[in-house]
Amino acid sequence: MRKLWQDAKHNFGNIGIIFILATVGGWFIFMILLPQLIMIDYSFRPLLPLRKIGGPEDVYTLKNYMVLFTTPLHRAIFFKTIWSSIIVTFVAFAICYPISYYLAKMARGARFSLLMMGIIIPYWINELLRLFAWQLILSDVGILNNILMFLGIAGEPINFRSGNSAVILGMAYAYILFMIFPLYNAIESLDSNQIDAARDLGSSWFRIHRRIVIPHAKPGIAVGCIMTFMLAAGSIAAPLLLGSPSSFWFTQLIYTNFETANWNQGAAYAMVLAGLCLIFIMLMLKLFKVSLKELTK
């Protein structure tokens, strides 16, 4: 600790240290710590008219959290959000694993650059615009329906936007990058000779992936799944723009609460969502037998 301090002093000087402490400390306290604490505080207080705040009825209570257990609709939305986010994560993994493997072990030169560009360039466009593009593709008179009808596959427009599917598809697309990069990094670090050795010993492709590539890529898979799940569970734009009434997302519930000035209820639900994500991280780490240290590699 003392050495760290002396090194810092040597490298940055007194003014430099003050500057760093002020900016980093200020950012941490005002941007991260305080808002979270205020949210936690809100979540444990009842919703009261302005004049009663600070009065005898303003006590800490679990009431806001209990609402989730006593309102069947909210509970259903909560579990549906978890379930749908897991599906999004699976779909994203299923799409991204082959792409990542191809990028890391097979694509060379121009083909690699082209594919990489194809994956990255769409992300230069705002997420909302990309979601609007999906609206255009999936709508009743959209491109997809037009093509299907032109080819005679569909007799009349298919309503892709009913139910959950459009939201899941849109999200899986939106978060592809967050799945591909951890996977790519992990697979890329695998010695290709191990793949060759397994093949040479008679292994099928399926077994090579199951026994060699996937075990090696575990930390990357864990990171990709955690990121995708958290982004999906916390997403508001995709369900808002692509959703139907039956695909109501838990974030929309939080949003509605804040909109209707019930900040206390909204804060409690936001905390539940944060807690859910934490549990998911722990679960993934346990499931993939990865330590936090390995994750940050």
Added chain:
Amino acid sequence: MLKSVGEAVEFNHVSMRYPGTESNAVTDANVHIKAGEFFSFLGPSGCGKTTLLRLVSGFLDPTEGEVRIGGKDMRGIGPNKRPTAMIFQNLALFPLMSVAQNIGFGLEVRGVSKTERLKKAVELLELVDLPGVENKMVGDLSGGQMQRVAIARGLAVEPAVLLLDEPLSALDLKLRQHMRTELRKIQRRTGVTFVYITHDQGEALTMSDRVGVMTGQGVIDQIATADQLYNEPQTAFVADFVGENNAFAGAVTETDGDYAILNTESGSLKGRNRLNLNSGQKAIAFVRPEAILLAEDSTAVENILKFTVKNLSFEGSFITVFLDTPGGQTCVMKQNNDGSTPLMQTGTEIKVCFSAENTQLLPYGEVSYA
């Protein structure tokens, strides 16, 4: 003890060119490796040795010609379907598996039960003289131990041909020399055909039944036993690459049965003309440093030359003498030291000779000095 039966490997007019490259990695290779033979390909790095090995293992198919294993054309048969196993240069052991799992991997693929796999792993570890490590993780082993595990893993699938891609290059000198005898022993015990590639001639010459020497362009110059390669090289490249050699370039002036006379800048030299060079042909006379003797100690009557002693290095059992030739090149001579051999004085002129029998005349070719 388990005994697999080796099979023959044939290269018939095999050429290989990688897509998008200008030249061949392997050019018109014709090699017939016998069943149960320890065969080495020796050549400088980048000469196409690894390509040859990958052609046998099935990671590559030749652009021309055919590779046969046990008489069967292997074209289109993938590496997982060929009766070969490969030992990779960096071994490529599976770090997330135990030693037993590594060795048993090829058997797991073939649906062998877990107890059978463990039994086989123990048996193979016995064979490679590394008993008792089956439950260790690969990362806990030393370099030499990993080497043996890699060989055991390759042998576990009972291959007819074991392909070894410079597997000793990562080991330190002492271990490397020890592993040479070990590899040879394992090959004898199992009867599997070993195809070994290396740039280290010591490895190739000591272990192999026969050696194929490759030039930098993927051409196999000579296939012979170690002593034939050393004593009767067929090309200037082989003479230069295998062992130390002095090269005197010149033109053939006359032929005389098995012998011919070569006119060089250092004088007229008589040597064996095994390849029937004709008068007027450009050629190189090769003489091994140990074949150069002081004229006073020798009974030879030909190839008596006057050289100047440039410097010498005393190495104990022998003395290396560097000589300046009249042609302006340096000639190396090795004198045996019996304990009382007098040291030559730098700058003095000495008379040396080498018998025509020990002088090889070969067609002119690129050599590192001449």
